[in-house]
Amino acid sequence: MQTSSAFLQLLVAGISTGSIYALIALGFNVVFKSTGAMNFAQGEWVVMGGMISALLLGTFSSVGVACLLAVLLVAIFGLLSERLVIRPLRHPTALLITLVSIGLSICTRSFVMLTLGKKPVGYPGFSGATTISLGGVTFQAQTLWIVGLTLAFLVIMHFFFERSMLGKALRAAAADREAAAIVGVRVETTILISFGIAAFAGALAGAIITPLTLASYDQGAMFGFKGFSAAMLGGVGSLPGAVVGGLALGLLEAFGSFYISSDFKDAIAFAVLLLILFVRPSGLLGRADVVKV
Amino acid sequence: MTAKLLQVDNLFCHFDGVIAVADLSFSVRAGEIKAVIGPNGAGKSTLFNMIAGVTRPSAGQIRFDDERIDHLPTFRRARRGIARTFQNLQIFRDMSVLENVMVGRHMRSAAGMTQAILHSSALRAEERAIAAAAMDLLDRFGLASKAQTQAGTLSFGQLKVLELARSLACEPRLLLLDEPAAGLPHAEADRMGEIISSLNRDGMTVLLVEHNMRMVMSLSHDILVLNNGRRIAEGTADEVRRHPEVLAAYLGEAEDA
Amino acid sequence: MVEADESVRRGTVLVARRPSDHVWLILIWLALLTIPFIAPNAYVVSLANMALINLILIASLNLLMGFGGQISLGHAGFFGLGAYASGILNVKLGLSAWLGLPAAALIAGAAALVIGLPALRLRGHYLSMATLGWNAILVVLFNQLVDLTGGPNGLLGVQPFSLFGIRLDTEPRTFPLVWLASLLIMLAILNLLRSRLGRALRAVATNELGADAIGVDSFCTKLLFFVLSAGMAGIAGSLYVHVNQYASPETFGISGSILLIVMVALGGSGTYWGPLLGALIYTAVPQLLLDYEDAELMLFGLGMLVVLIVFPGGLANVPGAFMRRFGLKGRS
Numbered sequence: 063m064q065t066s067s068a069f070l071q072l073l074v075a076g077i078s079t080g081s082i083y084a085l086i087a088l089g090f091n092v093v094f095k096s097t098g099a100m101n102f103a104q105g106e107w108v109v110m111g112g113m114i115s116a117l118l119l120g121t122f123s124s125v126g127v128a129c130l131l132a133v134l135l136v137a138i139f140g141l142l143s144e145r146l147v148i149r150p151l152r153h154p155t156a157l158l159i160t161l162v163s164i165g166l167s168i169c170t171r172s173f174v175m176l177t178l179g180k181k182p183v184g185y186p187g188f189s190g191a192t193t194i195s196l197g198g199v200t201f202q203a204q205t206l207w208i209v210g211l212t213l214a215f216l217v218i219m220h221f222f223f224e225r226s227m228l229g230k231a232l233r234a235a236a237a238d239r240e241a242a243a244i245v246g247v248r249v250e251t252t253i254l255i256s257f258g259i260a261a262f263a264g265a266l267a268g269a270i271i272t273p274l275t276l277a278s279y280d281q282g283a284m285f286g287f288k289g290f291s292a293a294m295l296g297g298v299g300s301l302p303g304a305v306v307g308g309l310a311l312g313l314l315e316a317f318g319s320f321y322i323s324s325d326f327k328d329a330i331a332f333a334v335l336l337l338i339l340f341v342r343p344s345g346l347l348g349r350a351d352v353v354k355v
Numbered sequence: 356m357t358a359k360l361l362q363v364d365n366l367f368c369h370f371d372g373v374i375a376v377a378d379l380s381f382s383v384r385a386g387e388i389k390a391v392i393g394p395n396g397a398g399k400s401t402l403f404n405m406i407a408g409v410t411r412p413s414a415g416q417i418r419f420d421d422e423r424i425d426h427l428p429t430f431r432r433a434r435r436g437i438a439r440t441f442q443n444l445q446i447f448r449d450m451s452v453l454e455n456v457m458v459g460r461h462m463r464s465a466a467g468m469t470q471a472i473l474h475s476s477a478l479r480a481e482e483r484a485i486a487a488a489a490m491d492l493l494d495r496f497g498l499a500s501k502a503q504t505q506a507g508t509l510s511f512g513q514l515k516v517l518e519l520a521r522s523l524a525c526e527p528r529l530l531l532l533d534e535p536a537a538g539l540p541h542a543e544a545d546r547m548g549e550i551i552s553s554l555n556r557d558g559m560t561v562l563l564v565e566h567n568m569r570m571v572m573s574l575s576h577d578i579l580v581l582n583n584g585r586r587i588a589e590g591t592a593d594e595v596r597r598h599p600e601v602l603a604a605y606l607g608e609a610e611d612a
Numbered sequence: 613m614v615e616a617d618e619s620v621r622r623g624t625v626l627v628a629r630r631p632s633d634h635v636w637l638i639l640i641w642l643a644l645l646t647i648p649f650i651a652p653n654a655y656v657v658s659l660a661n662m663a664l665i666n667l668i669l670i671a672s673l674n675l676l677m678g679f680g681g682q683i684s685l686g687h688a689g690f691f692g693l694g695a696y697a698s699g700i701l702n703v704k705l706g707l708s709a710w711l712g713l714p715a716a717a718l719i720a721g722a723a724a725l726v727i728g729l730p731a732l733r734l735r736g737h738y739l740s741m742a743t744l745g746w747n748a749i750l751v752v753l754f755n756q757l758v759d760l761t762g763g764p765n766g767l768l769g770v771q772p773f774s775l776f777g778i779r780l781d782t783e784p785r786t787f788p789l790v791w792l793a794s795l796l797i798m799l800a801i802l803n804l805l806r807s808r809l810g811r812a813l814r815a816v817a818t819n820e821l822g823a824d825a826i827g828v829d830s831f832c833t834k835l836l837f838f839v840l841s842a843g844m845a846g847i848a849g850s851l852y853v854h855v856n857q858y859a860s861p862e863t864f865g866i867s868g869s870i871l872l873i874v875m876v877a878l879g880g881s882g883t884y885w886g887p888l889l890g891a892l893i894y895t896a897v898p899q900l901l902l903d904y905e906d907a908e909l910m911l912f913g914l915g916m917l918v919v920l921i922v923f924p925g926g927l928a929n930v931p932g933a934f935m936r937r938f939g940l941k942g943r944s
Contacts, residue, residue, distance in 0.1 A: 100737065102870070150921050157683075161877045162920050164870055168913030176906060283867055287748065294741045329752035332745040339741060340730045407825065433827035445822030447815045449882075457808075458815045462827030464808050468836065471807035472800045478807060485808065525826050 067198035072316045078205045078274075080312020081212035082108075085267035086289025087296060087304035088219065089260035095236040095299050096249075096256035098156035102163045103143065105286025106170040107261045110136045111268025112277025113174060116183035125188055129269040133262060140261020143170070144254050154253075167282065175279040182278035188270075204273045211270055215263065216305060223301065232256065236299075264289075295335050296346050306346050311335070359421075360385040360529055360560050361406070366415035368401050368584075375401040377584045379415070383529065388551065388561040390571045392595075393581035394604055399564045400442070402581070403533055406562070407439045408432045419529070434462050438527035440518045442534045442564075448507030452498060455506050455517055456489035459524025492520045496550065512543040519550065530554070532563040536570050548574055572596070580604070633802055633884060640888075641795045648784045657783035659895055661855055664794040665848050667891035670875045672844035674890075675801050677873065678882030679810065680837050681817030682732070686743030687872045689750040690720045690842040692864025694849025699770045699859050700760055709773040709854040713847060720846025721839045728838045732831060735820070739838075747866050754861035766860030773854050786855045793851055797844055802884060804840075813837050878919055880926025889927045 086104055093101040114132035115125075122128045147162050148154065187204030194203055223229040235242040235252040243249060267285075268277060288311065296307025311331060318330035338346070361383040368376040376398040383389045391399050404410035406417060408429035417425040424432050433439075447455050464485055466478040493499045496516050501509060509517060515535065522530065535551065536544035548570045555561055555574075565571050571578065572592045580588040580601050588598040595601055647660045673687045697719040698712030707715070723746075731742035754761050761767055772781040773789055780786045804810045815823040816830045823830055853859045875894045880886025897915070901908040923930055 100740070147917055147921065151924065153924060158920065158924050161874065162917060164874055165913050165916040165920060168909060169917065172907070172910035172913055176910065287744070287866060291741075291745070294737070298737060325756045326752055329749045329756075332748045336742060336745045339738070339745075409821070429824040430827050430829050433825060438827075439825050441821070441825070445819045445825065447818045447822060449818050450811070450814055454811055454814075458811050458823070458828065459826045461808055461812050461815075466808055468804075468809060468840075471804050471809050474803040474806070482807070521822075521826060 068320070070197065070199045071201075072320050073313070074199055074201050074205060076313035076316035077309060078201075078208050078312070079315060080292075080309035081208050082267045082271045082308070083288050083292040083311050084305045084308025085212055085215065085263045086285055087292035087308045088216070088301060089263035090289045090293045091299055091301060091304050092232075092256045092263070093260045094293070096232065096253045097148075097154070097159050099159035099163060100290065101260065102160070102286055103167040103170055104260060104264050104289055105284065106167050106174065106282035107136050107140060107264030108268035108271075108285040108289075109277055109279060109282045110139065110170070110174055111265030112272035113178045113183055113268075113279070114265075115269045115272060116185050116277065117178060119185050125185055125273075128185075129188075133265040133269055136265030136268075137258050137262035140264075141254060141258045143261075144257035148253060148257070149250065167286070171279060171282050174282075178279065180279060182276040184272055184276040187273040202274065204270070208270045208274075211266065215266060219259075219263075219301065228255065291332070291335055295338060303346060310346065358385050359383070360419065361562065362416075362418040362421075363402075363406070364416040364418070366402070366405065366417065367413045368398075368405060368410065369413050374584050376405070376412075376581075379581075379584070379586055381579050381586065381589060383560060383562050384577075385528075385560050386555075386558060387576040388555050388563070388574050389577045389579065390575040391562070391564045391579045391581060392566075392568075392571055393587075396583075397581040397604075398584035399581055400533070401584075403439075403531060403564055407437065407531055430462075433525060433527075436526075436528035437531060438522035438525040438529075439531035440515070440522055440533055440535060442537060444511075444514050444518055446506050446514055446518060446521075448505070450506055451502065452504050452506050452509065452517060453486070453489055453493065453502040456492050456521050456524050457485050459521040460485040460488060463524075463526055489524060492524055496520050512539050515539065515543075515547065516550070519547075523554070528560060530559055530561045532561060532565075534565055535563060536565060536567040544570060634799075637795070637798055637802060641791065641798075644791060648787050654783040657787055659899065661783060661786055661790045663891050663895035664790045665852050665855070666875075666894045667794050667887055668797045668848040668851070669845055669872055670879065670890040670894065671798060671801055671887035672841045672848070673872050674876045674879070674881060674883075674887045675804070675844075676837055676841040677876055678880075678886070679805065679817060680813045680834060682834055682838060683737075683740045683873065684743045684838070684841070685740050685866065685869050685873070686727075686747035686750075687841075687845055688864045688866070688868030689743070689747035690724065690845035691849045691852070691868070692750055692754060692859070692861070693723055694720045694846030695853040695859045695864070696754060696761055696767065696849070697846070698850035699767045699853040702771050702854070703767065703769050704760070709771060709850070712854070713850045716846040716850035717843040718846075720849070721843035724839045724842030725835070728835045732834045732838060743869075744866060747864075747869055751861055751865050754864065761861070764861060766858055767853070768858060770853050770857045770859070772857055780855075781857070790851055790855065793847065797847065800844075805884065809833070809836070874916060877926055878916065880928025883926065883928040886926050886928035 086108060089107070090101055090104050093099065093104070111132055114135055115129045118128035118131050119125060122131070143166055147166050148159060151158060151162065187202060188207045189203040192203040193200055194206070223233055231242070231247045232252050232255060234245070235247050235249055239249050292307040292311045293304055294307070295310055296303030296305065314331045314334055315327055319327040322330055359382040363382065364380050366376055366379045379402065391402060393399055401410060405412045405425070408427060412425055415425070416423055419432070419435055419437060424435060427435070447458065450458070464481050466481050470478040490499065490502065493502055496519070498513065498517060498520065501513065506514070506517060519535070532551065535547050539547060544567055551561060551563070552574055575592060578590065578592060578595045579586060580595055580598070582600070582604040587600040587604060588595050648657050651657045651660070669687065669691055673684065676682050676684055694716035698709065698716040701707040701712050701715055702709060727742050727746055731739045755764055772779050772786070774780060778785070780789055812823065812828045812833050815828060816833050820830050871894070875890035876887065878893055879888065879890030897912060898908070901911055904911055919927065923933070925933070
């Protein structure tokens with residue numbers, strides 16, 4: 063009995079962290095699709111989401127309202143960032159955008175530190191500090207919010223990319239820039255929107271995880287690497303891949319830290335990740351690059 | 356009876372169920388110019404890529420000098436003596452024209468890592484020989500004045516010649532030319548034809564894919580005609596020209612166009 | 613014919629002009645030799661030591677990334693592996709620093725071989741991912757294998773290099789060693805780039821299909837330079853640990869690896885002299901910004917963005933860009 067309830071407890075923890083990683087990986091993948099670049103600023107938006115939510119909670123008494131506004135603000139920040147540092151590039155190669163995103167991440171982190179302070183912040187969950195007991199497993203109600211909101215966002219994203227004109231335009235531009243440009247899709251606009259979506263996804267992750275973990279200006283790099291790894295694990299550029307990769311990474315960490323050693327949690331997760339990549343180089347759901355001669 | 360340099364036996368290639376090349380057998384004799392022609396989608400490029408090692412055949416054998424090469428990666432085939440040019444050019448654009456040709460000498464030179472790091476006298480001598488050989492090739496093709504220019508700045512026609520010079524730097528025994536005249540204006544295409552026939556006079560075996568019929572007919576000793584991945588005719592220019600299936604295939608294409 | 617002769621002459625000039633980079637290298641290093649004599653205090657000399665160690669790191673990463681087109685997110689990890697390997701061999705086994713130096717190079721190179729064998733067979737972001745994971749694992753090991761590494765407190769009690777019974781434990785005494793090591797590494801890189809191997813590397817980086825077609829083994833070429841680059845980082849690590857007589861895990865984290873990539877880009881990725889500027893920035897800018905405390909990070913980030921947006925080719929390309937603008941023949 064003991065082991066089975068521990069197993070379930072770990073499952074819940076893994077899925078909850080995995081949802082966060084999936085959101086970050088999704089943001090990472092959206093930008094990768096539109097630019098071919100690795101966006102190192104992704105993790106900073108997660109931190110911003112949590113810290114701005116905490117700030118707004120002083121003005122709006124509802125956690126939900128504060129978080130929603132914070133996520134929208136960060137999405138606008140993402141759009142502005144693109145206009146300020148990506149748009150001015152004369153030859154926006156994938157490598158250059160990647161490098162610029164490193165600069166952007168440094169500036170964003172510093173901006174958060176200077177304006178919102180160095181102290182970790184937190185706030186109660188959307189249902190307060192309620193805990194739920196189910197089948198011998200006890201977890202915070204916020205865990206359900208995390209899983210639910212992540213799921214809702216993924217469903218919206220799915221319909222956005224599959225059904226809406228804008229979503230289709232984004233996919234077309236990602237598949238073939240020149241062809242998309244010919245049918246009137248502006249590549250600059252798709253990059254702009256991808257930054258907006260990525261910032262939104264990151265901030266959402268930050269806003270919903272902060273009640274459980276607190277948010278601090280210096281966590282961005284960690285979130286970024288986790289999202290990057292989840293994206294790689296699932297298959298870079300693939301949206302379902304982000305979900306699978308995020309959940310796989312979350313579960314790996316949860317089970318690895320319990321059954322092997324929490325000190326080596328990251329090492330275990332990365333070692334398994336490397337092994338999987340050696341066996342399936344394009345990620346769990348990704349497709350291998352095909353080079354045309 | 357001249358020796359068969361390249362021999363292709365019962366070659367098949369299909370992608371996702373679509374047959375690109377089916378049961379194809381032919382050979383290239385040492386010293387000849389052989390052309391592969393056919394309407395668009397006939398399987399010429401696939402055949403070419405299988406010989407060069409970019410595409411794996413689904414079945415069949417490719418022999419070079421009586422040894423099977425169909426399992427070898429591209430660079431190993433190049434080292435056996437098969438050099439190629441590309442239809443859409445694969446030039447080292449950031450390197451100088453001279454360096455592009457010098458890389459072609461890579462497999463004909465031997466200096467290892469230690470010699471390179473120590474900049475040994477053997478290495479320096481070899482480097483001078485490589486540069487001289489590359490310069491000779493550039494001279495021969497009229498590109499010597501561009502030796503120090505960044506390759507990416509050359510005109511399309513010059514790049515075609517440069518790529519040819521680069522492949523010759525490998526001292527190949529079989530030269531695969533993928534549409535050497537495609538995209539070239541009349542005069543430059545003629546000059547390319549002259550270069551190819553002069554190489555052949557010096558003993559080079561050439562297998563080429565080309566759409567420019569004037570060039571194919573005037574250059575080739577032997578022509579292989581493909582349609583829908585199969586051989587429909589093989590022979591001299593005159594034989595092929597009169598072949599009813601060839602006429603049908605090309606007229607059919609002309610009507611579609 | 614006249615035109616051809618002219619070009620042959622120009623070709624010979626190019627080949628003959630090549631030693632000029634060697635000459636510049638010697639001249640610059642001779643000038644650097646004066647640092648211990650003109651430096652106002654030992655601190656400046658220690659900065660010079662650090663700058664030259666950083667130069668080895670950045671130049672070796674530039675060899676892989678700038679000339680080979682392969683992005684490693686684990687260069688600081690190889691640096692750390694070299695530092696801990698050499699340091700632990702010294703502290704636990706009493707092995708001399710002089711033996712630790714080649715051992716560090718070999719261990720870092722061997723690690724790169726193990727990672728590169730599967731990772732370099734594939735294109736794209738695969739090496740980045742593998743090296744990122746590798747670096748993350750190393751940081752955990754540096755922190756958690758406390759018995760071996762000293763854990764988060766760092767590895768203490770590392771002995772300095774010693775020569776004829778003289779311990780090289782002060783800044784002016786370590787300087788000649790670091791000076792010589794960086795010179796030899798820079799020379800090795802220059803010679804490699806000027807050889808058939810360096811040409812093959814650049815060819816593979818710009819066009820792998822083209823390189824394959826003329827008999828260049830792309831995989832082996834990339835692997836060779838990945839291993840070499842990691843080995844050089846290992847040398848830098850050994851120098852670092854014996855010069856500072858200390859190593860701690862945070863020096864070798866992923867953010868360190870990312871900063872090294874940034875320095876390669878700021879200096880001028882794929883230019884021979886770029887890493888010199890990159891190392892200068894890496895070492896000097898944090899010192900210059902020290903007075904600005906909290907704003908330091910912001911100024912650094914903004915400066916980086918400005919350079920990348922205005923001079924995407926890096927600072928080493930700035931003179932060339934100016935000369936081209938004024939119609940003079942520029943050289944990168």
